[in-house]
Amino acid sequence: MAQTTAWTRRHVLSLADFAPHEYDTILQTAASFREVLSRRTKKVPALQGQVVANLFFESSTRTRSSFELAAKRLSADTLNFAPGTSSMTKGETILDTAKTYLAMGANIMVIRHREAGVPGAIAMAMDELQSGVSVLNAGDGQHEHPSQALLDLFTLCSLLDLENPRSEVLQGKKVAIVGDILHSRVARSNIWSLTAAGADVHLAGPPTLLPKLFADLLENKGDRGSLWLHWQLDPALENADFVMTLRLQHERMAQHLLPSLREYHHYFGITRDRLQQCHRDVKVLHPGPVNRGVELSSDLMDDPRLSLISQQVTSGVAVRMALLYLLGSRKTE
Amino acid sequence: MAQTTAWTRRHVLSLADFAPHEYDTILQTAASFREVLSRRTKKVPALQGQVVANLFFESSTRTRSSFELAAKRLSADTLNFAPGTSSMTKGETILDTAKTYLAMGANIMVIRHREAGVPGAIAMAMDELQSGVSVLNAGDGQHEHPSQALLDLFTLCSLLDLENPRSEVLQGKKVAIVGDILHSRVARSNIWSLTAAGADVHLAGPPTLLPKLFADLLENKGDRGSLWLHWQLDPALENADFVMTLRLQHERMAQHLLPSLREYHHYFGITRDRLQQCHRDVKVLHPGPVNRGVELSSDLMDDPRLSLISQQVTSGVAVRMALLYLLGSRKTE
Amino acid sequence: MAQTTAWTRRHVLSLADFAPHEYDTILQTAASFREVLSRRTKKVPALQGQVVANLFFESSTRTRSSFELAAKRLSADTLNFAPGTSSMTKGETILDTAKTYLAMGANIMVIRHREAGVPGAIAMAMDELQSGVSVLNAGDGQHEHPSQALLDLFTLCSLLDLENPRSEVLQGKKVAIVGDILHSRVARSNIWSLTAAGADVHLAGPPTLLPKLFADLLENKGDRGSLWLHWQLDPALENADFVMTLRLQHERMAQHLLPSLREYHHYFGITRDRLQQCHRDVKVLHPGPVNRGVELSSDLMDDPRLSLISQQVTSGVAVRMALLYLLGSRKTE
Numbered sequence: 001m002a003q004t005t006a007w008t009r010r011h012v013l014s015l016a017d018f019a020p021h022e023y024d025t026i027l028q029t030a031a032s033f034r035e036v037l038s039r040r041t042k043k044v045p046a047l048q049g050q051v052v053a054n055l056f057f058e059s060s061t062r063t064r065s066s067f068e069l070a071a072k073r074l075s076a077d078t079l080n081f082a083p084g085t086s087s088m089t090k091g092e093t094i095l096d097t098a099k100t101y102l103a104m105g106a107n108i109m110v111i112r113h114r115e116a117g118v119p120g121a122i123a124m125a126m127d128e129l130q131s132g133v134s135v136l137n138a139g140d141g142q143h144e145h146p147s148q149a150l151l152d153l154f155t156l157c158s159l160l161d162l163e164n165p166r167s168e169v170l171q172g173k174k175v176a177i178v179g180d181i182l183h184s185r186v187a188r189s190n191i192w193s194l195t196a197a198g199a200d201v202h203l204a205g206p207p208t209l210l211p212k213l214f215a216d217l218l219e220n221k222g223d224r225g226s227l228w229l230h231w232q233l234d235p236a237l238e239n240a241d242f243v244m245t246l247r248l249q250h251e252r253m254a255q256h257l258l259p260s261l262r263e264y265h266h267y268f269g270i271t272r273d274r275l276q277q278c279h280r281d282v283k284v285l286h287p288g289p290v291n292r293g294v295e296l297s298s299d300l301m302d303d304p305r306l307s308l309i310s311q312q313v314t315s316g317v318a319v320r321m322a323l324l325y326l327l328g329s330r331k332t333e
Numbered sequence: 334m335a336q337t338t339a340w341t342r343r344h345v346l347s348l349a350d351f352a353p354h355e356y357d358t359i360l361q362t363a364a365s366f367r368e369v370l371s372r373r374t375k376k377v378p379a380l381q382g383q384v385v386a387n388l389f390f391e392s393s394t395r396t397r398s399s400f401e402l403a404a405k406r407l408s409a410d411t412l413n414f415a416p417g418t419s420s421m422t423k424g425e426t427i428l429d430t431a432k433t434y435l436a437m438g439a440n441i442m443v444i445r446h447r448e449a450g451v452p453g454a455i456a457m458a459m460d461e462l463q464s465g466v467s468v469l470n471a472g473d474g475q476h477e478h479p480s481q482a483l484l485d486l487f488t489l490c491s492l493l494d495l496e497n498p499r500s501e502v503l504q505g506k507k508v509a510i511v512g513d514i515l516h517s518r519v520a521r522s523n524i525w526s527l528t529a530a531g532a533d534v535h536l537a538g539p540p541t542l543l544p545k546l547f548a549d550l551l552e553n554k555g556d557r558g559s560l561w562l563h564w565q566l567d568p569a570l571e572n573a574d575f576v577m578t579l580r581l582q583h584e585r586m587a588q589h590l591l592p593s594l595r596e597y598h599h600y601f602g603i604t605r606d607r608l609q610q611c612h613r614d615v616k617v618l619h620p621g622p623v624n625r626g627v628e629l630s631s632d633l634m635d636d637p638r639l640s641l642i643s644q645q646v647t648s649g650v651a652v653r654m655a656l657l658y659l660l661g662s663r664k665t666e
Numbered sequence: 667m668a669q670t671t672a673w674t675r676r677h678v679l680s681l682a683d684f685a686p687h688e689y690d691t692i693l694q695t696a697a698s699f700r701e702v703l704s705r706r707t708k709k710v711p712a713l714q715g716q717v718v719a720n721l722f723f724e725s726s727t728r729t730r731s732s733f734e735l736a737a738k739r740l741s742a743d744t745l746n747f748a749p750g751t752s753s754m755t756k757g758e759t760i761l762d763t764a765k766t767y768l769a770m771g772a773n774i775m776v777i778r779h780r781e782a783g784v785p786g787a788i789a790m791a792m793d794e795l796q797s798g799v800s801v802l803n804a805g806d807g808q809h810e811h812p813s814q815a816l817l818d819l820f821t822l823c824s825l826l827d828l829e830n831p832r833s834e835v836l837q838g839k840k841v842a843i844v845g846d847i848l849h850s851r852v853a854r855s856n857i858w859s860l861t862a863a864g865a866d867v868h869l870a871g872p873p874t875l876l877p878k879l880f881a882d883l884l885e886n887k888g889d890r891g892s893l894w895l896h897w898q899l900d901p902a903l904e905n906a907d908f909v910m911t912l913r914l915q916h917e918r919m920a921q922h923l924l925p926s927l928r929e930y931h932h933y934f935g936i937t938r939d940r941l942q943q944c945h946r947d948v949k950v951l952h953p954g955p956v957n958r959g960v961e962l963s964s965d966l967m968d969d970p971r972l973s974l975i976s977q978q979v980t981s982g983v984a985v986r987m988a989l990l991y992l993l994g995s996r997k998t999e
Contacts, residue, residue, distance in 0.1 A: 037438060041382035043410075049707035051735065062433060065412050069384065069437055072410045077709075077738045079731050092955030100728060100954065103979030104735055105703060288433065289425030313436030370771060374715035376743075395766060398745050402717065402770055405743045621766065622758030646769030 007326045011123040011135040014144045015192035020167060023153065023196060027165045029322035030154050030315070037073070037318060047076035047328045053106035055081045056138070057094065057113040062288060063138055066313070067110050067147075070320035076328070079106065098122045099129075108134045108327055116141030116185075134327035142183050148287050149189035151319040153197065155311050156242060159283065171198035172225075174279075176236040178268055179246030179295060180209045186287045187246055191217060195224035202228045204236035205268060208257040233268050240278045244285045245270055245295040261294050271297040275306065283308045340659045344456040344468045347477045348525035353500060356486065356529060360498045362655035363487050363648070370406070370651060380409035380661045386439035388414045389471070390427065390446040395621060396471055399646070400443050400480075403653035409661070412439065431455045432462075441467045441660055449474030449518075467660040475516050481620050482522030484652040486530065488644050489575060492616065504531035505558075507612075509569040511601055512579035512628060513542045519620045520579055524550060528557035535561040537569035538601060541590040566601050573611045577618045578603055578628040594627050604630040608639065616641045673992045677789040677801040680810045681858035686833060689819065689862060693831045695988035696820050696981070703739070703984060713742035713994045719772035721747040722804070723760065723779040728954065729804055732979070733776050733813075736986035742994070745772065764788045765795075774800045774993055782807030782851075800993035808849050814953050815855035817985040819863065821977050822908060825949065837864035838891075840945075842902040844934055845912030845961060846875040852953045853912055857883060861890035868894045870902035871934060874923040899934050906944045910951045911936055911961040927960050937963040941972065949974045 006021055036044055052071040056064050064080065071078045079101065098109060109126075111119040123135035139145040156173075157165035175194050181187045181203050194201050195218060203210055210229060218227045230236045237243065252258045275282055284300060285308050292298045301307050339354055369377055385404040389397050397413065404411045412434065431442060442459075444452040456468035472478040489506075490498035508527050514520045514536050527534050528551060536543055543562060551560045563569045570576065585591045608615055617633060618641050625631045634640050672687050702710055718737040722730050730746065737744045745767065764775060775792075777785040789801035805811040822839075823831035841860050847853045847869050860867050861884060869876055876895060884893045896902045903909065918924045941948055950966060951974050958964040967973055 039382075042384075042438070043382050049705075049709050051708075061414055065414070065434070066437060069410065069412060077735065079735060081727055081731070093958065096955060096958075099976065100979050101731070103976040104732060104983055105708070105980070289429060292426065292429075310432065310436040313433050314438070317437055372715075375717075375771070376715050394747055398747070398767070399770060402743065402745060622762060625759065625762075643765065643769040646766050647771070650770055 007330055010127075010327070010330065011119075011137075012146050012323060012327070013120045013123060013135065013137045015146050015149055015189050015196075016144075018192065018196060020196060023150075023167045023193065025326065026150055026319065026322050027154055027157055027167065029326060030318040031158070031165055033073075033321040033325070034158075034318045043073055043075055045075045046325050047071070047074040047107075050076045050107040050328050051079060051105050052076045052108045052110060052324060053079045053081065053101040054138075055098065055101065055109055055111045057081075057111070057118070058139070060112060060139070063112065066316045067138065067320050067324075070317050070324055073317070073321055074324055074328070076108075076324065079104070094118060095122060095125055098125065102126065102129070102131055102133055106133060108136060108324060110136045110138045111140075112138040113140050116143035134330070136323060136327065139185055141185065142188070143185055144189045145185040145287075146189050147316070147320055147323060148186050149193045150323070151312055151315040152190055152244065152285060152287075153193045154319050155285065155308055155315045157197075158315070159308070159311075167197035170194065173199045173241040174202060174239060175199050175242045175244060176202045176204055176240040177244045177246065178204045178233065178236060178270065180248055180252060181205045181214060181246070182209045182211060183249065183252075184246045190244065191227065195221070195227060197225070199225045200228070201225060202230060202236040202240065204230040204233050206258065206264075207231050209252070233274065234277065237274060237277050240282060242283055242285065243270055243275070243278065247287060247289065248291060248294055261291070265294050269294060269297065270300060272300055272306075275300075282306070285309065285312060288313065340663055343460070343465075343660070343663065344452075344470075345479050345656060345660065346453045346456055346468065346470045348479050348482055348522050348529075349477075351525065351529060353529060356483075356500045356526065358659065359483055359652065359655050360487055360490055360500065362659060363651040364491070364498055366406075366654040366658070367491075367651040376406055376408055378408045379658050380404070380407040383409045383440040383661050384412060384438050385409045385441045385443060385657060386412045386414065386434040387471075388431065388434065388442055388444045390414075390444070390451070391472070393445060393472070396445065396480075399649045400471065400653050400657075403650050403657055406650070406654055407657055407661070409441075409657065412437070427451060428455060428458055431458065435459065435462070435464050435466055439466060441469060441657060443469045443471045444473075445471040446473050449476035467663070469656060469660065472518055474518065475521070476518055477522045478518040478620075479522050480649070480653055480656060481519050482526045483656070484645055484648040485523055485577065485618060485620075486526045487652050488618065488641055488648045490530075491648070492641070492644075500530035503527065506532045506574040507535060507572060508532050508575045508577060509535045509537055509573040510577045510579065511537045511566065511569060511603065513581055513585060514538045514547060514579070515542045515544060516582065516585075517579045523577065524560065528554070528560060530558070532558045533561070534558060535563060535569040535573065537563040537566050539591065539597075540564050542585070566607065567610065570607060570610050573615060575616055575618065576603055576608070576611065580620060580622065581624060581627055594624070598627050602627060602630065603633060605633055605639075608633075615639070618642065618645060621646065673996055676793070676798075676993070676996065677785075678812050678989060678993070679786045679789055679801065679803045681812050681815055681855050681862075682810075684858065684862060686862060689816075689833045689859065691992065692816055692985065692988050693820055693823055693833065695992060696984040697824070697831050699739075699987040699991070700824075700984040702987075709739055709741055711741045712991050713737070713740040713773075716742045716773040716994050717745060717771050718742045718774045718776060718990060719745045719747065719767040720804075721764065721767065721775055721777045723747075723777070723784070724805070726778060726805070729778065732982045733804065733986050733990075736983050736990055739983070739987055740990055740994070742774075742990065745770070760784060761788060761791055764791065768792065768795070768797055768799055772799060774802060774990060776802045776804045777806075778804040779806050782809035800996070802989060802993065805851055807851065808854070809851055810855045811851040811953075812855050813982070813986055813989060814852050815859045816989070817978055817981040818856055818910065818951060818953075819859045820985050821951065821974055821981045823863075824981070825974070825977075833863035836860065839865045839907040840868060840905060841865050841908045841910060842868045842870055842906040843910045843912065844870045844899065844902060844936065846914055846918060847871050847880060847912070848875045848877060849915065849918075850912045856910065857893065861887070861893060863891070865891045866894070867891060868896060868902040868906065870896040870899050872924065872930075873897050875918070899940065900943065903940060903943050906948060908949055908951065909936055909941070909944065913953060913955065914957060914960055927957070931960050935960060935963065936966060938966055938969075938972075941966075948972070951975065951978060954979065
């Protein structure tokens, strides 16, 4: 397996304070698991006997399946907490639910919640109990979605150097992130990881979905790529190496933040034509699920020369294996 | 394990074009797995490291459990897609869901959907992507339910020759299929498999649920058993070797296709008395779940000398192991 | 593993007729599994190839997760029956569902149902079929919840003698059970196990939730601890060694059995102050999930010197492993 001597972090909650060597350890470990996944027998016994509890207070088949498969590939046992049929409806607090899974023997908790900060609060409580358990944020409100940004990073770095994906290959690259930046945990996590790798990040979206406060996000953040805000699409796309589109939630219309999906697509939808102004090797990403014809034109999404969407999903399993492996093998030393 | 050199089919979507040797390979393979299931340790490592994704867009605990157990017996990892908590509610297309599971590494997709043709459409898309993934139709609308018909075939052939179940033992047997033929994917798949085995199939049901168009189904279909239509029960039962009853959906009354369950039972319900006119060794089948007292009288259902319902369920695990094994080991050669 | 020569019981449905040696076999076996759970690799191959079907007609994430994890630790395959997506909605009887899982190859059925007696009825039907399958009651209406009482027993006995937990260590101890006794299957099962161990059990609750009929429960029941009824809290708590609180269902107010949660807490809620009158080493239990500030004050619940709630959850996995192991290895001799 990869060399992981440097890994000391117990929880993965946010990428805001991630160090460069941490990104590279994850990329390197994910690359070694990608190799495992190409074998006929795609399992390793790394986490045998350990329990990964998927506590998805906000439901998500896609992300939960990815974590579940990653855990099974590492031979861990998995427990799924389903919000619909849970004792949450019986009035138990979120923290009590987490403590119950701790007492059952969970070693790693993968937590998704619609409120920002819930995984962090659970991690803090687990530490106060000196439990040794690891918490992995699988998306909390509009805060962060670290594993998504890490799989995006792995996808981009692998494209630039398949054999040896490392964050420095993104130095000086221009990445456009387009859409509902305001409500996007995916965007927030990606801003941290991409600028840490030295990429220049250009945010583009309508003013209602991209408030000026983002401009201050990276102030005094040291040796990072730059961050730019655009209320039109063209300056963000111009000569961009990568275009990352974000999912648009239908409730934004009901909240009067957008007039219509059609108008959104007219001004900010990515089409083959619009990509002309990007770098000639430009690739498009989307965290899924896609609203076809809204964030992206349908034909673009299905074009393997332009879309990295499938690679993102595939990277997801390798990156989540890496995260679970690094957190899970930390404790046993 | 069974000799499977002949198996070349990538998907199992319909039995309409199944060749005789394909039926026999499945029967033979299922028989060898039945032997495995009688051992103390009921697992084989055949599909270790492979991923079976159960994409049940239409929910079904019974069929999904059977496929899940079959996959686990073969040491495959399973992923379950649950429609209620899925991203389908977020507007993702069915095909995008399938592509996501493909990108995660699924090797076999077991698909159920309320619309006829969905598994076929997904299989075509997977082939266009040159993915090598196999699709197994677990029931699509009113089209087909191949694994149900194959487990019925295995149940019947095993009854006639336990050691060496093969389709030729059904040659010349009379099988009555009774009930809501029109809406039954189980009936459609069984018509193909039973007539292919040389059995004579007699369909019986009220005219609203058995339109004349079924009479043309087998025209020019070569070396098959014959197909008969009856709007009364008696001619179908007369001297029948097997009586296959179909589940009656309660919504048929709302659709004015049936006056009442009671009247249905009066004219088409199978009772001990009515079986008098069948062959003296007659057996009754039902795909489950049974509406007791509607399709079948309750005492008949519980009589192990007359009912094959338990054997059908048991056969289901062995036959689904055979299908997964044949599809899953195909690719690794 | 533990010495289990004495174990002959096929089903665990109720503790009413449990023999002392049966309690001790379970405690001893659970202690050996607790040792397994403290190892790095927390799995044993004891039930490899066996199938544990969790048939939770009444949903419960907590108890189902505990059984599921116990089964996985023993290397069994698990099948989960989810009531929402089940064929129950299609009109199938409970018994037909159980027979279906039997026919699929289930070796042990863990059954929860809102009606008292359902697991017993299924067990009887399974025996009539000479199936050899074991049924484990995971909570039936207001009848019993044996695995909860057994994990409570294991928690208490382990506290008194960690190395060698056995029921005799509870001889002469005073255990208060406080709350909605009338509707509690947890209370009923605990009355059997605790008095069998020689503990004196003091029930306390408002008259609407603790009818006099409980006074007759243990009449002529031989060599057991005594049973007392109190409509005030203080006499139950006085010098008590353990205080077991019960979950209060919110629907009790709608049923006019209680004026308000606040009044309930005022008269029967357990607080740090109220524990002053207990034995100085008193510990508090609760089967979970807790309504914080109703059955227990929040600070008490979180105080590891007073609360055994986490230990109960941890004991749950070991005790359920013991039950599954004893039932599952019985059949193979």
